[in-house]
Amino acid sequence: MNIKQYIASIPGFPKEGIIFRDVTPILKNPDCMKYVTEKLSAFAKEVKADLIIAPEARGFFFGIPVALECHVGFAPVRKPGKLPRKTMSQTYQLEYGVDELQMHIDAIQEGMRVVIIDDLLATGGTVEAMIKMVEFKQAIVAGIGFVIELDDLKGKEKFKDIPVLSLTHFEGE
Ligand SMILES: O=P(O)(O)OC[C@H]1O[C@H](OP(=O)(O)OP(=O)(O)O)[C@H](O)[C@@H]1O
Numbered sequence: 001m002n003i004k005q006y007i008a009s010i011p012g013f014p015k016e017g018i019i020f021r022d023v024t025p026i027l028k029n030p031d032c033m034k035y036v037t038e039k040l041s042a043f044a045k046e047v048k049a050d051l052i053i054a055p056e057a058r059g060f061f062f063g064i065p066v067a068l069e070c071h072v073g074f075a076p077v078r079k080p081g082k083l084p085r086k087t088m089s090q091t092y093q094l095e096y097g098v099d100e101l102q103m104h105i106d107a108i109q110e111g112m113r114v115v116i117i118d119d120l121l122a123t124g125g126t127v128e129a130m131i132k133m134v135e136f137k138q139a140i141v142a143g144i145g146f147v148i149e150l151d152d153l154k155g156k157e158k159f160k161d162i163p164v165l166s167l168t169h170f171e172g173e
């Protein structure tokens with residue numbers, strides 16, 4: 001399956017100079033969604049995941065079906081102030097300024113093999129923050145799976161020693 005035909009490219013969104021890669025056409029097509037879920041799940045099974053984590057909002061689209069398919073748990077990674085119980089936090093660099101992600105402190109147990117799933121890898125800042133939270137809990141990032149990787153931004157260089165699967169690649173932002 002050529003999943004690129006199910007990714008819409010929108011120049012100038014959300015600002016000038018960005019080509020936004022929109023995965024909502026994948027969600028609309030059950031065959032493509034099944035294909036993406038199976039590919040990412042096969043990878044997560046291969047690296048022996050026992051927990052899937054994904055960041056809001058677009059990471060949830062793919063992280064939850066992958067966790068179901070692998071028959072392992074799922075834990076959400078959220079923007080600050082959204083999770084009701086005790087959390088851990090990690091700040092990360094944006095193009096301009098910083099942002100923060102949070103997880104419930106008890107979402108990850110020591111020694112777990114955690115797989116991170118997200119729709120898209122750009123600079124890698126989001127994933128880097130998630131890696132820090134996994135490692136804070138003395139768990140292992142067993143692998144990282146993306147639907148899309150933006151090659152020119154070289155985000156993958158931020159996590160050289162971890163197995164990465166990207167189902168499709170784009171050049172240019
Ligand atoms: O590799 P990075 O440079 O960190 O960028 C990638 C992240 O950016 C997007 O999420 P965004 O923060 O826009 O949130 P959203 O999913 O709620 O739209 C995307 O879904 C990734 O999570």
Ligand SMILES: Nc1ncnc2[nH]cnc12
Nearest residue numbers: 018019020021120122173
């Ligand atoms: N070009 C892009 N398209 C969609 N989401 C993004 N997140 C960061 N860069 C993006």
